[in-house]
Amino acid sequence: MKGFDPEFQDLDHYIRVITDRIWEGRRLQDIERYYGADCAVETPSSVSIGIEPVIAGTRATLQAFPDRRLLAEDVIVSGDEDGGFLSSHRILSPMIHAGDGVFGPPTGQPVVARTIADCVCIANRIVHEWLVRDQAAIARAIGLHERDLAARLLRAADGRFSKPAMPPAPAPYVSAIATQGPAADFAEEWLQRLRQPQRTVPLATLHPELLAWVPGGEARVGASAMGAFWQGLGTAFPGARLEVEHLAAQSRPGRATAIAMRWRLHGEHAGPGRYGEPTGAPVSLLGISHAEWENGRVVREWVMLDEVATWMQLLSR
Template identity: 45%
Template sequence: MSLTGFDAQFVDLRDYIFKITEWIWEGRGIDLIRDYYAEDCPVKTPGGAFSGVEGVIRGTLETLQEFPDRSLLGEDVIDSEDAPGTYYSSHRIFSHMTHAGEGAFGAPTGMRAGVMTIADCLCRENRIVDEWLVRDQAGLARQLGHSPAALGEALAAKAALPDAEALVERWRGPEGDLDIDALGPVAVRYRDLWQHARLERLRDGYDRAIDAKVPGARTLRGHDDLERFWFGYKGAFPAGQFRIHHWIDREDAGEPRRVALRWSLSTTHQGGGVFGPASGAPVVLLGITHAELRGDTVVREWHQLDEIAIHAQIAQHRQQKV
C-alpha cells in the first residue's frame, strides 16, 4: 500500500507505524511526537481520554519515568485505506518493562513485566489524527503484585467516570456503528458471543488448537481454556448490546486472513463471574480484537480489554449506592 500524503521514506502504513513507534519510544525521540501527531489529536482509552499533542508527550514521559526500559515489539499492523489519503492502522505491541520509578502503579518494585497493547490510529498527511488505545492494565497490575479490583476502586474514587452512552461515544469513530450483518459471518459470530452468549459458537468457530491472548496477561490453548474465559465474562455480563465501530478484514499473499475490530458492549453486571458479586452496575466494555483465521475459523486471537476500567465502573456504582 503506497501512502498518499506521507514522507517518501515510509514504504507503507505498517512501515510508518513501526518506525515512528521505535523512534519515539526506544529512540527517545519524544519531540518527534509533534511531527507525527496532529496538534489536536484525541487519544481515547477505556480509563480516560484527552486531546492534544502535549498530552501525548506528557503521557509518554510519565510512562518512561515509571518504566524507563520499556520496549515496544511490534507484532502486527492490520491496516486499511478507508478513503483516498485516509488510513487506519490497528497496531499490536508487546512490551517488556521494569517497574523502576514512581507512577500510576505506586512505588517502584523492580519487577519485570510483559504487557500487550493494541492501538487503533486514524492517519492522514503524515500524522496520526485520532487514536483509540487499550493496554492490558490488569495483566501489568498482577505482575507488579497489585489487585486490579483495588486499582479499579481507586480509579473510581479519584474522579467520576462518564455515563454509559458517553463511554460508547468515546469508542466510536467517524463511521459510527457498523452494520454487523453486512460485515459477514465472523463479525456475526462475535455478536452472537458477546451479545447473546451463544457459547456453542466457540467450538464451531475456533480451531481446536486455538492460541488466544486475553486480559490478565493470560494465554489460552484449546477449546477448554477458551470456554473458561468466556464463562467468566458471560457469567458477569450475560447479555448486552454489542456494536462494532471499526472493522478491517485483510487477506495478503503468504499470510493468514487477519481481522481487526474495535467494539463495545453495553451491558449490566448481573452475575458472579470474574468481577465479583453481581452489582447491577451499568458497564461498557471497550475492546479491540485481532484474529488470524483459516477461512472463517479463528486460529489465533488477541482480545484487549482494560479490566481495571471495568472494575472502576462497578466500584463507582457501588459507591453511589452507598
C-alpha cells in the same frame, strides 16, 4: 501514499518507524510531527484532545517504566489514502517497574503487557486514536489484583469513574465494517457467544487447538477454553448492547489472514461471571480484538480489555 513523507513505503512501515522513533528512540518531540494538533485519543478510562496530553502520557509511562520497549507484533491496515487509513497496531512491551506513577512506588518487578492502538492516519499524521492496554497484566506482575489497583485509582478520583465522550473521527475517514468474508464470520460468532452466554454456541470458527491471549496476560489453549472466557464475560453483563465499530481483514499471501475488530459493550453488571457477584453497576467497555484466520478457522486470537478500567466502573459510587 498521498500526503505522507516519501520515506514511508506503506502504512505498516509508517507506523513501525514512527513508533520506534518516539518510544525506542525516546524522541518525544516527534509526537508534534506525527500527531494532529486536535488528535483525540480514547482509552478505556479517558479521552484527551490535542498533542500535549499525548506527550504527558508518554512521559508518565516512561517515568514508571524507563526501559519500556514497544515490540510490534502486527499492524493490520485498512482504508486508503483518499478516505484515510486505519492501523490496528498490536504491541508487546517488556519493561521493569522502576519509577513512580499510577502503579504506585517502584517494585523493580519485570512486566510484559500488550497494547493495541487503532490509529486513523491522514497525510503523515495520526488524527484520531483508540488505545487499549492490558493494565491487569501490569498490575498482576507487580503484585496487585486489578480490582485493588482500580480501588486505589478511584480513591484518588473521589470514588467516581468519569469519562467524557469521544468525538467522531475527522472526515473523510469512515470506519470499515466488513459484511462478508473471514472478518464478518468471526464477528458473527463472537456476537452470538456474548449475546447468548447461557447457551452452548457452536464454536465453528475456532480451531480446536486455538491459541489465545485474554486480559491479565492470561493464555487460553483450545476452543473450549476460549469459549469459557466469553461465557464468563457475557454472563456478567446479560442483555448488554454490543457495538462493532471497526471490522476489517487483511489477506497476506502465504500467511494467515489478519482480522482486527474494535468493539464496545454497554450494560449492567447483573450476573455472576468473570467479575464475581453482580454489583448492578453500569459499564461501558472498549475492547479491541485481533485474530489470525486459516482455512475457515481462527487459529490465534488476542482480546484487549483494560480490566482495571472495568473494575473502576464496578466499584464507582
